[in-house]
Structures are given as C-alpha cells and as structure tokens.
Amino acid sequence: MVLLFAPIIFGIVAYLAWRNREVRGCRWRADSTRDKGTLRMYRCAACGAEAFTASKGPPQTCKKGLGGAPL
Template identity: 60%
Template sequence: MILPFVIIIVFVVVMIFARRNAATRDCRWREDRTGDKGSLRKYNCIACGAEAYRSEGPPDRCLKGLDAPRL
C-alpha cells in the first residue's frame, strides 16, 4: 500500500536531480587566451560552438542561442 507512494517520491527526486544541470550538461568550455580582451578571458564551447567573454571563469550554462544581433 505504501510502496507506490515511495516509488513516486523516489522518481520525483531523481527527476529533480537529473534536471539540475541540464542547462550546461552538453557544453564543454575551453579557455582561449589568444582571444582575450583586456581582463576578459575568451571561452569557446567545443560542443555547441558558442563564445563567451568573462572575467571570473567559464560560463555556468549553455550560451548557444545568444548570438550577437545582426544589423
């Protein structure tokens, strides 16, 4: 009688932990010092091809859809 509720609770907890890092799961950020701009370090994602400039380390999420606007 209590077993179905335990199974549901375990399933929900597993799903919460599985989605916790979904935003950056596929990204692999690598520092590219040849493209630095002053104190900003350039980072390239080898999985999706995104580029980012940051001063405090690699991004913590995927930036694939955030391209520069086209004029």
C-alpha cells in the same frame, strides 16, 4: 520494499537532471590567445558558442542562442 522506494529515487534523480539542464551539455574550453585584458575567452566544445567572462572559471550558462543571425 524496493518497489516502494524506486519512484522516490527516480523522482530525485529526475529533479537533479532537470535542475542543471541549461548547462548540462556545455563543455567550456579556455582560448587564451583571444583574451582581451582581464576578459577571458571560452569556447564550448559541444555547441560552438563563444563567450568572454571576467569571473574566475568558465561561464555558468549556455550561450548557444545568443548572437543572432550571421550577416
């Protein structure tokens, strides 16, 4: 009986992990010393990306690929 439900449970867990893969690795930390007015500065502890947000709370998506190459 357990073997019957194992693939179903595995499928549900795999779907939930796949659904949140864009933000899964990000751990946003607020940096209030670099706030600009109503914009709040956040830095990701996992990938080092930096982002400003005017909404309440940290960014919802990973910003790792934004910014282009350094000069």
